[in-house]
Amino acid sequence: MVLRPITLLLLGLCGASVGPLGAQTVAAPTDVPLATCPMDVPRPTSAAGAASGPPEPAWDLRCIELIPAAAGGDARGVATLARPSSPFGVTVTPEGRHVYALSVRAEGLPDPESLGPYTVFVAWATPLSLDPVVRLGEVTGAPGTSDLGTVSFSQFLVLVSAEASADVTEREGPLVLRGRSPSSLMEAHDLLALAPSAAQGRGSADAHAGHDPAAPDSGWAMPPGYPGVEMLPGMMELIPGVSPLRPSAPDAAGPPPMVRPREVVRLPDGGTLDLTAGFVRKHVAGREIEMLAFNGQHPGPLIQVEANTTIFVNFTNETPFPTAIHWHGIRLDNPFDGVPGVTQEAVPPGGRFQYRIHFPDEGIYWYHPHHREDVQQEMGLYGNLRVDPPDPDAWSPVHREEVLMLDDLLVDERGVVPFGAEAATHALMGRFGTMLLVNGEPSYTLQARPGEVVRFFLTNAANTRTFNLSFQRTDDGETLPLKVVATDVGRFEHEHRTQSVVLGPAERYVVDVRFPEAGSWTLVNHVQGINHRRGAYLEERTELGTVTLAGEPPARDLTEAFEALRTHDDVVADIDAFRSHFDDSVAHELVMELEADSLPMAIEQSMGYDWAYFNPVEWTGTMPMMNWVISADDVRWVLRDASTGRENMDIDWRFRVGDVVKIRVHNDRGSFHAMQHPLHIHGQRFLVLSQNGMPNEHLAWKDTVLLPAGSTTDILLELSNPGRWMVHCHIAEHLEAGMRFVFEVEGGS
Ligand code: C2O
Numbered sequence: 245m246v247l248r249p250i251t252l253l254l255l256g257l258c259g260a261s262v263g264p265l266g267a268q269t270v271a272a273p274t275d276v277p278l279a280t281c282p283m284d285v286p287r288p289t290s291a292a293g294a295a296s297g298p299p300e301p302a303w304d305l306r307c308i309e310l311i312p313a314a315a316g317g318d319a320r321g322v323a324t325l326a327r328p329s330s331p332f333g334v335t336v337t338p339e340g341r342h343v344y345a346l347s348v349r350a351e352g353l354p355d356p357e358s359l360g361p362y363t364v365f366v367a368w369a370t371p372l373s374l375d376p377v378v379r380l381g382e383v384t385g386a387p388g389t390s391d392l393g394t395v396s397f398s399q400f401l402v403l404v405s406a407e408a409s410a411d412v413t414e415r416e417g418p419l420v421l422r423g424r425s426p427s428s429l430m431e432a433h434d435l436l437a438l439a440p441s442a443a444q445g446r447g448s449a450d451a452h453a454g455h456d457p458a459a460p461d462s463g464w465a466m467p468p469g470y471p472g473v474e475m476l477p478g479m480m481e482l483i484p485g486v487s488p489l490r491p492s493a494p495d496a497a498g499p500p501p502m503v504r505p506r507e508v509v510r511l512p513d514g515g516t517l518d519l520t521a522g523f524v525r526k527h528v529a530g531r532e533i534e535m536l537a538f539n540g541q542h543p544g545p546l547i548q549v550e551a552n553t554t555i556f557v558n559f560t561n562e563t564p565f566p567t568a569i570h571w572h573g574i575r576l577d578n579p580f581d582g583v584p585g586v587t588q589e590a591v592p593p594g595g596r597f598q599y600r601i602h603f604p605d606e607g608i609y610w611y612h613p614h615h616r617e618d619v620q621q622e623m624g625l626y627g628n629l630r631v632d633p634p635d636p637d638a639w640s641p642v643h644r645e646e647v648l649m650l651d652d653l654l655v656d657e658r659g660v661v662p663f664g665a666e667a668a669t670h671a672l673m674g675r676f677g678t679m680l681l682v683n684g685e686p687s688y689t690l691q692a693r694p695g696e697v698v699r700f701f702l703t704n705a706a707n708t709r710t711f712n713l714s715f716q717r718t719d720d721g722e723t724l725p726l727k728v729v730a731t732d733v734g735r736f737e738h739e740h741r742t743q744s745v746v747l748g749p750a751e752r753y754v755v756d757v758r759f760p761e762a763g764s765w766t767l768v769n770h771v772q773g774i775n776h777r778r779g780a781y782l783e784e785r786t787e788l789g790t791v792t793l794a795g796e797p798p799a800r801d802l803t804e805a806f807e808a809l810r811t812h813d814d815v816v817a818d819i820d821a822f823r824s825h826f827d828d829s830v831a832h833e834l835v836m837e838l839e840a841d842s843l844p845m846a847i848e849q850s851m852g853y854d855w856a857y858f859n860p861v862e863w864t865g866t867m868p869m870m871n872w873v874i875s876a877d878d879v880r881w882v883l884r885d886a887s888t889g890r891e892n893m894d895i896d897w898r899f900r901v902g903d904v905v906k907i908r909v910h911n912d913r914g915s916f917h918a919m920q921h922p923l924h925i926h927g928q929r930f931l932v933l934s935q936n937g938m939p940n941e942h943l944a945w946k947d948t949v950l951l952p953a954g955s956t957t958d959i960l961l962e963l964s965n966p967g968r969w970m971v972h973c974h975i976a977e978h979l980e981a982g983m984r985f986v987f988e989v990e991g992g993s
Pocket residue numbers: 570572612614750924926970972974
């Protein structure tokens with residue numbers, strides 16, 4: 245099957261209804277700093293238009309054109325939505341609303357006195373309900389921009405009015421400029437317009453020949469819908485173009501053991517762990533189902549070691565699949581990286597492999613298979629590795645440490661929803677689960693004492709879900725301040741206080757929390773999804789567990805240590821050696837996009853509507869049917885080298901040990917479907933230098949970076965480790981749908 249971008253077709257389809265986002269292609273001006281919007285906001289460019297060069301960061305997703313109201317005369321303006329810096333790929337409130345630092349440039353404003361008893365212009369923001377109307381600040385017609393503070397409404401209007409004084413608190417004067425947030429350009433799908441095409445179903449899709457959607461023996465049952473979101477007409481007829489896979493233990497072996505909770509394994513230098521992947525039984529949502537586990541544990545054993553040590557892992561594969569173990573984030577020797585076809589042969593069912601793992605860096609890591617991750621990781625094969633620094637005082641003191649793996653599992657009344665046998669299902673947005681899990685269980689509990697400071701090591705092991713976690717007082721929802729201490733490969737230069745933690749798939753963050761008084765605190769995942777059928781936001785708040793505080797406060801009061809924000813001088817010194825490279829020119833540019841062909845017409849059309857706006861992060865699976873029926877055979881997710889045009893496994897980067905290179909990654913907003921991609925680089929470490937031209941103030945070494953839709957991100961990659969290493973999107977289904985390549989590092993010992 246030949247895959248081609250179908251963006252042009254879509255532009256044709258949706259041009260009429262989407263209005264301001266028609267098929268125009270306007271190159272972004274190059275003389276304006278990326279952080280500030282040009283007065284003429286460029287229209288988004290399509291994937292096809294990108295042939296002339298890599299796409300600019302998506303102006304239309306972060307600029308608001310301000311058009312004159314009746315009293316505005318010839319005035320015009322632009323509002324820039326910048327992202328206030330945070331340690332995460334996006335900056336959101338505990339409710340998951342994106343936070344924007346707003347600034348306005350205006351020109352041609354009339355004399356306010358000509359409009360009545362007015363002296364100044366004031367900007368306001370208001371949600372589409374027009375209540376509340378929040379005062380932003382004064383706007384002057386002078387050249388330059390007025391910085392107006394932050395806004396975190398999901399969809400909003402920006403208004404500029406003439407007022408009697410700069411400090412009025414309510415809007416009274418006449419409106420001169422107004423504009424709508426990019427997110428408010430979403431539109432409800434027109435059901436009548438979609439109905440005729442929906443009836444065509446999958447008819448012309450040759451990729452699905454041989455699968456009769458109506459066949460009752462297809463083995464597929466429709467997966468659970470998203471509560472409150474209507475299904476597209478015509479979707480009911482559709483099933484994935486691959487056959488269902490339901491992994492289960494062979495009958496001959498008898499029932500597999502019941503799953504056990506994770507054990508902590510402390511290994512000295514030279515220590516060995518026997519690790520076996522095989523089936524377990526587990527109670528999930530009142531039913532007993534079969535899953536996979538390492539050593540019968542969910543998550544797999546927590547391996548705890550010290551930096552600069554080496555361990556051995558004797559792996560035995562008792563699953564029915566070829567597999568291998570990847571030690572995510574660890575700069576280990578290439579032959580033990582666990583990537584079948586790149587660093588080793590897959591370990592066949594019944595086979596063994598010995599891994600030798602050296603730990604050069606402290607940090608919180610994890611291990612998982614690197615073969616059909618969409619199946620094996622979802623079925624429960626993952627565990628953490630904790631590498632402690634040699635200096636115990638490197639981290640501020642805490643009373644307790646908790647290591648939490650976050651995940652979601654897609655289940656229905658029959659159990660785990662089957663996977664695609666020949667290729668992964670859910671290839672559009674990835675397999676979102678219906679049940680959120682902490683350390684394998686739907687409800688996490690912790691008993692602590694009032695005043696305890698707890699350090700949480702958080703790992704996102706989900707196939708595609710991005711989490712936004714906070715602790716909320718169970719009574720009144722008040723959120724606790726969190727102290728962000730470390731991420732993938734060790735500590736931040738500077739600790740930072742925040743209200744919630746955002747983790748893309750495979751990312752890790754370490755946060756300290758002080759639970760102040762007796763009572764109960766709920767661990768919450770709170771995000772803003774999109775009901776694409778209505779063109780509106782929907783709120784998703786899920787309780788993951790409870791921390792209960794009782795008893796006497798701990799003898800040692802750590803409040804002061806918790807309140808202080810440390811600078812980690814050793815991390816600063818380590819990064820110092822790389823600062824001279826921050827202004828290097830870009831060595832490689834990557835573009836992320838989606839290619840699709842022969843999608844069912846209902847899906848193609850509905851995604852065309854959604855093209856008007858892309859959420860920086862697709863937090864939840866509100867289109868489960870559409871997502872489910874598209875397999876990795878139907879679409880191709882692409883990493884394209886902008887200078888050579890090579891894509892995915894054809895990319896051929898070569899480096900030498902000691903190289904330090906700047907890589908710019910564009911997550912193309914013009915793509916048929918744009919969404920976030922957590923990009924992971926094996927065997928090395930990198931710094932995130934900037935996003936959309938804004939320098940990152942929260943430096944720490946990372947191995948995975950969350951790249952929001954439409955963003956341009958610069959990273960600085962240190963090539964320290966020889967071998968052949970993979971780069972890929974850590975959404976398991978995107979990896980399966982092609983989004984990966986291998987680079988080579990030569991030299992070293
Ligand atoms: Cu966590 Cu290539 O993997």
